Amino acid sequence: GEDVEQSLFLSVREGDSSVINCTYTDSSSTYLYWYKQEPGAGLQLLTYIFSNMDMKQDQRLTVLLNKKDKHLSLRIADTQTGDSAIYFCAESISGGSYIPTFGRGTSLIVHP
Amino acid sequence: KAGVTQTPRYLIKTRGQQVTLSCSPISGHRSVSWYQQTPGQGLQFLFEYFSETQRNKGNFPGRFSGRQFSNSRSEMNVSTLELGDSALYLCASSSRGQLEKLFFGSGTQLSVL
Numbered sequence: 451g452e453d454v455e456q457s458l459f460l461s462v463r464e465g466d467s468s469v470i471n472c473t474y475t476d477s478s479s480t481y482l483y484w485y486k487q488e489p490g491a492g493l494q495l496l497t498y499i500f501s502n503m504d505m506k507q508d509q510r511l512t513v514l515l516n517k518k519d520k521h522l523s524l525r526i527a528d529t530q531t532g533d534s535a536i537y538f539c540a541e542s543i544s545g546g547s548y549i550p551t552f553g554r555g556t557s558l559i560v561h562p
Numbered sequence: 563k564a565g566v567t568q569t570p571r572y573l574i575k576t577r578g579q580q581v582t583l584s585c586s587p588i589s590g591h592r593s594v595s596w597y598q599q600t601p602g603q604g605l606q607f608l609f610e611y612f613s614e615t616q617r618n619k620g621n622f623p624g625r626f627s628g629r630q631f632s633n634s635r636s637e638m639n640v641s642t643l644e645l646g647d648s649a650l651y652l653c654a655s656s657s658r659g660q661l662e663k664l665f666f667g668s669g670t671q672l673s674v675l
Contacts, residue, residue, distance in 0.1 A: 481662065492566070492652050492666030493605075538605065548662050549595065549618050554604035 454553035456539050461559045468526040470556045472539030475520060479541040482515060483550060484524045487536045496524075496537075526558075534560045564589065566655050568667035576675050580641040583670045587634050587655030593617075594636040595664065596628060599650040608651075611636055640672075648674045 454474045462468045474482070479501050485493040499506045499513045499522075506513045512525040526533055536557050540550035567586040575581050587594050595618075596608040607620040611630035628638045634655075640647055650671050654664035 483662075485664075485666075490668065492568075492654070492668050493664070494666065495663055498663070542662050549607055549610055550662050550664065551607075552597075552605040 453551045454539055454541055456537075456553040456556045458554065459557050459559070461561065462529050464529060464531055464560055464562050466529055468524075468529045468533070468558055468560075470524045470526075470537050470539075470558065472522040472524075472553055473520055474522065474539070474541045476541060476543050477517075477520065478543050480548070481542045481550075482513075482522050483538075483540040483542075484511075484513065485538040485540060485552075487538065487555065489535075493538060529558075529560050531560045531562065534558055566653060566665050566667035568651075568653050568670050570670060571668065572671045572673075574673045574675060575643050577643055577645060579643050580639065581643060581672060583638045583640075583651055583653075583672075585636045585638070585653030585655075585667060587636070587653075588665055591655035591657050591665070592634055593656045594630055594634065595654045595656070596636070596638050597652045597654065598622075599652055599669070600648075605652070608638070643674045645674050648672060 456472045483498040484496045486496050487493045510527045514523045536555040538555045539553040542548045542550045569584045593612045595610040598606045610618040614630045625641045630636045650669045652669045654666045656664050
């Protein structure tokens with residue numbers, strides 16, 4: 451199975467909060483990342499969290515990490531139409547190459 | 563600082579041909595990684611080059627190869643193209659370290675007919 455799993459789609463109304471979830475399998479993950487991909491573009495790093503942290507907040511973005519359950523989430527407050535994109539969760543593993551392993555991405559659709 | 567530049571942006575080839583894609587990393591970045599993105603398989607790691615040496619390799623056949631030059635620019639080559647090679651090929655550069663902040667280019671969209 452995949453190392454990093456995400457649901458494929460999420461639809462929210464503009465102004466609501468979005469929560470994108472991710473599960474990973476490797477308990478030795480060092481860093482966990484969220485990337486955003488807009489149509490016709492490459493991936494852009496949104497935020498990251500070190501594996502000894504539980505939470506990280508950056509403006510409208512909140513990352514929660516449950517290391518016991520190997521669950522990572524990205525909450526986007528006051529979601530806007532410009533947030534419509536594909537969001538990728540990724541992990542890099544300590545003692546390895548540190549090359550991130552990506553999930554398949556969650557397509558976030560924000561409708562008015 | 564200029565971002566990661568990939569050329570060409572779009573490419574159409576036929577089966578059996580070969581193709582070379584180019585990537586110029588952010589100035590100062592010595593690591594360049596290549597990824598293949600398809601709707602069915604998602605984002606799959608091809609290989610990583612650091613200081614002209616291939617440091618890591620994904621699970622792709624030998625038809626996929628790459629190299630890195632002394633100025634950190636990288637090229638990726640695919641020989642004997644197959645229909646299944648149609649994908650968006652993304653290049654990412656980083657300063658390399660435990661925290662892997664990857665900076666991606668916009669990709670090369672390859673269509674194999």
